[in-house]
Amino acid sequence: MRHTLPIAPQFYVTAPQPCPYLADRKERKLFTALQGDNAKQLNDTLSQQGFRRSQNVLYRPSCADCAACMSARIRVSDFELSKSQRRTIRRNKTLEREAISPWATEEQYALFRSYLDSRHADGGMADMDIFEFAAMVEETPIRSRVVEYWQKSAHERELRAVCLTDVLEDGLSMVYSFYDPTMEKASLGTYVILDHVRIALDADLPYVYLGYWVPGSSKMGYKANFSGLEIYKNGEWQDIGNPEDHTAEMHPLSVDPIAEQVAKITLPNSQPAR
Known part of the structure; x- marks a missing residue:
């Protein structure tokens, strides 16, 4: 990958590859x-x-003929717990949160491997070794934290969930999370998101960024279950509204050319993108 100058970021596009979310589609990223x-x-x-x-x-996704992937974030001030989410919090009330510097551990990697082998054995990260895992956690040029969730007793402690989290000026960005796949009834993935809403609220941060919401994808559709959800669509943040109103469009005219996409990007201090 070519390096870019801090004063003038340059943008590139990856080669098309199979989409991990929707069958028979190709994924391409602008980066x-x-x-x-x-x-x-x-x-x-x-x-x-x-x-x-x-x-x-x-x-961010920049597919040639598909605009299904939309960045999603929870507006903390408008978030309200559902009945099922309240039950999730009660089920995990014995978990203890520890937020540490971005440093990879053997316990994290063991949980990560268990999670991948159970949930994403055929995914793009399935072959990630401990050194690649450490790079994912530790190679961050910004303010990041590893948020761990431990089950503790008088004689032992077990790591149940982990989230690599970036601290932004306007919120928390959940970069990647994983959890104990044997505790399916605990809904640990949901619990980690709910706890990040709590962290953001305590820190007076307005948003929790969840990654991409993809209508029509069983892997990513769950994000629509959180109230106060916004999506980034057509160049602006907007309420998700009824999730069924967002179709996974696939049409050659549904996506702007790369040059137009880059021209519309706003950079710090109004720098022009190129």
Whole structure:
């Protein structure tokens, strides 16, 4: 990957590859490097425009003929617990949260491998070894935390869930989370999101960024279950409304050309994208 200058980020597009969310579709990403003195400002600004971080790269979907993937975030001030979410909190009331610096551990990797082998054995991260895992956690040029959830007793403690979380100027971005797949009834994935809403509320941060919501995808559709949800669509954040109103459009005219997409990106200090 070519490096970019901090004062003038450059954008690139990946080669098409099979979409991990919708069958018979091709995925393509628009991305730029995240480095230099203005890394935090660039991450904050692009996160507000639907980008996500992966190590030292910022990306968002830019498929040639599909606009199904939409960045999603919870508006903390408007979030209300559902009855099932209240039950999820009660089921996990014995878990203890620990937020630490972005440092990978053997306990994290063991849980990560168990999660992947059970839930995503054929996914793009299935072959990730401990060194690649450490890079995913530790290679961050911005303010990040690893939020761990432990089950503790008088004689032992067991790691149940982990979330790699970025602290943005306007919220928390849940970069990647994983949990004990044997505790299906505990709804740990949902619990981690609910706890991040609580963390954001306590820190007076307005949003919790959840990654991409993909209508029609069984893997990503669950995000519509959270109240106060916004999606980044047609260049702006808007209430999700009725999830069934958003169709997974697949048409050559549904996506702007790459040059037009880049031209519309706002950069820190009004820098022009290129």
